[in-house]
Amino acid sequence: VSATLTDRYGTVVASDVLYYPPATYAQLADAIERLTAPGGTVVLSYKVRHGEEGQFLGRLLGTSDREEGCGSQARGRFELVAREGAMSAEEAGVAEHGSLQLVELIRRDLSQRVL
Numbered sequence: 001v002s003a004t005l006t007d008r009y010g011t012v013v014a015s016d017v018l019y020y021p022p023a024t025y026a027q028l029a030d031a032i033e034r035l036t037a038p039g040g041t042v043v044l045s046y047k048v049r050h051g052e053e054g055q056f057l058g059r060l061l062g063t064s065d066r067e068e069g070c071g072s073q074a075r076g077r078f079e080l081v082a083r084e085g086a087m088s089a090e091e092a093g094v095a096e097h098g099s100l101q102l103v104e105l106i107r108r109d110l111s112q113r114v115l
Helices: 022-035 053-061 090-094
Strands: 009-015 036-047 078-084 100-107
Touching: 009 022, 022 036, 022 053, 053 078, 053 100
Parallel strands: 009 036
Antiparallel strands: 036 100, 078 100
């Protein structure tokens, strides 16, 4: 995603985007954050292939340790709204290999945050 991208969208739908190795998850999380407007919805559909898909959700939810060099933009900016298959982000890494997962997230509007 271009660094000059300024448009943000109320709905971002991504299917089968966790096909590539987990080393690509940080860049994908950053791209999803840049594309999603505050209060916007993200719907992800993916098949468990690597057993490390929970790391990606953890990046968006701010619930997992981030690898060095993975930028802090996406940390904790999303909230889990719904999931198919009664699977939490932490359990994604132990979900049955080959199972299909569907996750809905909402991007928090941190500009409205009261301290």
